[in-house]
Amino acid sequence: MTDDGQLELVPAGRRARPARAGESVEPASERPVAHLVVDTPLAHLDRLFDYAVPSALDDEVVPGCRVKVRFAGRLTDAFVVGRSDDSVHEGTLAPIVKVISPEPVLTPDTLALGRAVADRWAGTLPDVLRLAVPPRQARVEAKPSVPPSSPLSDVVDVTWQPWPDGPGFVAALAAGASPRACWSALPHRDPARAVAEAVLATVHSGRGAVVCVPDARDLAHWDAVFAEVLGPGRHVLLSAGEKPAARYRAYLAGARGAVPVVLGTRSAALAPVDRLGLVAIWDDGDDSYAEPRAPYQHAREVLLMRAARHGAGVLVAGFARTAEAQSLVASGWCADLVADPTTRRRAWPQVEVTDGSVDGGAPARLPREVFSAVRASEGPVLVQVPRRGYRTSLACQDCRTPARCRACEGPLVQAGREAAVTCRWCGTSASPWTCGECGSGRLRAPVVGQLRTAEEYAAAFPSRTVVTSGGTSVLDQVEGDDVLVLATPGAEPRVAGGYDVVVLMDTWLALGRDDVRVEEEAHRRWFNALALGRERRRAVVVGDPQGLQALVRVDPVGLAERELEIREQTHLPPVGRLAVVEGPPEVVAELADRTWPPAAEVLGPVPAPDSSLARLVLRVPRRDGAILSAQLRAVAAERSAAKLPPLRIRIDPHRF
């Protein structure tokens, strides 16, 4: 076409900008308009932009592919989400500069999910897509994804036998139904195998599955079990730990629909899978499921959103149970997949609690019961020791109930010995403080003690091989009947056949942490450690028997029920919806005065720890969650349009 032809595209009354070199391009004859998600960090530009499809790129500009465009003067990456005949945009359309690759990496499902995730967590679509779609690897793309060729093995449910409703759950998946359940796993029945069996059943029904595990350590084990149960090539691994090429290869296999199962860490929750039939998550209380980058979404919630959108089955699994999982059971959305009490009691170790008294001939600082239990044991021993450096909160000196703010139930802190007691969320002063449970006026700040050194244990148990796991050196597996492992929570190594004795040291330290989820989080780590014990063997817990009933009875569901009640009373997630906004004090102060949903509680602002920023907490009933997120998105858009630095907005953060 001539230059005159180009000018005809310009609406009357507008002067055509002189075309830059190479910009004068003929538009495609069919559907010359492409709708794009442009990769910009600016919240007010979180919408689609239309560009002209040059005829030379006609074949390659397909929905889902990556392109380069000139956006606000600079070359920018973008995803094509569709093409059409015309645009609602008034002005001239800039052309797509080039197609990075015609590979449709952004599937329609991922686009819709990304939009929903951005909306719910008050973030932007490009932020989510940057997390969801791994960087391109041209070499990987050139090769076709290989679908599995081995015959699919028959549906099995052997691992599910101890759970009365387990085989039914698997059978329903195999039949193409979409059952939803929260599952209380038991020691000695490999959860990876049980989940793999559920996934196999799903694949039998012609559908796919997404399975999330907390970290790379779990991934290696689950990968091996999945390979065994599903057969070769039926699943791919997707985690940040994989090399870029492997990660992109796995992603493409899912996006192309070549492989039905994606297994991975939190980022896998966003991975494309064709005909989704099941989402599963193991140990959903692990905080590695909380994405540390904007928009700070949580893998469990993402998976639940996907299941709801696609009518897929759900398996929220763990030795422990979160209040979030329990709320799914309480609402009836998920079934409660538990073993009968007898089976449960038999599977877990026998838990005895000791107050930690050190008299009676035991070596210094080693509780007598621990000393005798380890001495009497004939197999591997696990000693879980709390990590140092917890930020601790105040509790009643007399009844040990955590001290909470009367106004908002937030944790109380005291800056110095003579300083006022204030709430860390809303800043309300609580001085003079009295305990709501027992009326005492005495506060205590739990003091974090020194970790017992490995040398002390080695001296106390000369016949043992003492090893440590935690911090920067985490052991995956240990061997030998004489091994004694000192591990921090979450770093416990596996041992073939399980530990003969499990010791949980100084449990009060974990309970003194300054966090809403102290009880849930501490119990999760204790249950996970107990699960490594041999069947019906011993566990010794050092702590106050009063607060450890759920642990003694190994009753994760009971604990979750109690925890959920507390969340109801305190309007915390999952019952309420919380937003935590951080920014410069004057900006946050202005936000506090805005009009929020009528039922909203505005807590703060208070100074954010370790920074000069201020923090505002907004708490609304769950039904107002979407409105709150939309309002916060509008605030973000307002600021980015005014070229102001972004605020940090987190919805239902796991910790803050």
Add this chain to the structure above:
DNA sequence: GTCATGTATCAA
């Protein structure tokens, strides 16, 4: 980053 548009400023 860059472009279009709006508003201020000044010489003719």
Add this chain to the structure above:
DNA sequence: TGATACATGACC
């Protein structure tokens, strides 16, 4: 009045 300069805001 019109040319020019500079600020603004949108970004296709």
